[in-house]
Amino acid sequence: MEGAYGWHNLDTETLVYMKDKLAHFESMTWSEILVDAKKFNHSVNVEDLCTEAQTRLREIKQDDVDQLVSLRFSGKQRVWGILDQGIMTLFWWDPEHNVCPSYLKNT
Structure with a gap:
């Protein structure tokens, strides 16, 4: 995604960090990633994504999917994609957790 979620925004240090984190995910099963670590990594309904992300899905002709997968890299950092x-398939780098912001309950 161009703009805030684009890969073009990454510096070398972040790319190396991402490579290492993705390599760690590759050593795991999807059950370990999405079930055992569900608090951090999970599927999200497209309708719950921010307007910009939904618009971008239409632009790249991926608006026929119901859910995207969010993988947590650190506190706010996420990567987003489609699991098929x-x-x-990775779509976006979301360093500020803006694609689908979460809000604390009772605040």
Whole structure:
């Protein structure tokens, strides 16, 4: 995604960090990633994404999916993509957790 979630915004240090984190995910099963670590990594309904993300899905002709997968890299940092037949296609780098912001309950 161009703009706030684009890969073009990454510096070398962040790219190396991402490579290492993705390599760690590759050592795990999807059950370990999405079930055991559900608090951090999970599917999100497209309708719950920010307007900019929903618009971008239409622009890249991926608006026929119902859910995207969010993988947590650190506190706010996420990568987003589509999981299809065990293969995740990465779409966005979300360093500030803005694609689908979460809000604390009772605040």
